[in-house]
Amino acid sequence: MGHRDKGDRPGDRGRSGGIDRRGALHCMVWAGTGVLWGLSGGVPRSLGLVGDAMAAAPSGFTFLQISDSHVGFDKPANPNALGTLQEAVGRISALPQKPEFLIHTGDISHLSKPQEFDNADQVIGGAGLPVRYVPGEHDLLDDGTGQAYLDRYGRGSQGAGWYSFDAGGVHFIGLVNVVNLRAGGLGNLGHDQLEWLEDDLRGKSASTPIVVFAHIPLWTVYADWGWGTEDAAQALSYLKRFGSVTVLNGHIHQLMQKVEGDVVFHTAMSTAFPQPAPGSAPSPGPMTVPPDRLRSLLGTTRVSVLQGTKRLAITDSPLSAS
Known part of the structure; x- marks a missing residue:
């Protein structure tokens, strides 16, 4: 689909603005709640969301990822998921260098209820930034069709909500892998979306930095536990020729990273609650920890590229000591 006009950007619910065309992906950081990426000279680098690191941020194109807000969740793992989302947005609003937009990688709501979406929109809108969304499985619970999600966030998208856009010299691709998700089953992209993806990438230069974002890890x-996407290999085969590919996901509510060739996979923390490490519990789901430990699991993670390599280096810094 290539570049979109400003008036046709799926999920763009905030302000529009000029894009600094000075390069490719440069930084990603977590604030216990979100991860800040920036673009400068085609190389991923990291900044802190708070303190001296962020104060020294270079000028350039930046965007921020948040994930798994689960607005409406009120169980012991976090009785106030809306409050921790507000905390995240407060940190975003306080940034001295404003990102150009936010990416939300799904599970905006917990039960797809209109009031949950309304509350999420009000809080996230407080950042004063455009927002690009892809759905999580919790956003498609209304009637199984996901129409409520599409009505709010899918303008200009294809199929179940997939789309692409260009910004700052980077090609962004939002994928949907939560439609018809079976309990405990792997995510799926489906034939139509895979065909669209192949066509979307056709003609793109191999030197174009690519950022792919979807809810379930690719x-x-x-x-x-269903923490993967059954037809991801086909999607990734279309990305092999590109020299810089970053894949951003949520769903598992914890930081994990994998590198395959020129592809870096990174999963995000939740703004709502942690989940157990893979295989460490009978099943996935909200993990209850002592209240004074919660923010130690919603911490800050600095991600940078070591000089001379495309790979990202990740350092986690919790909001509070464990």
């Missing part, structure tokens, strides 16, 4: 983190 690599198999833990098949027994």
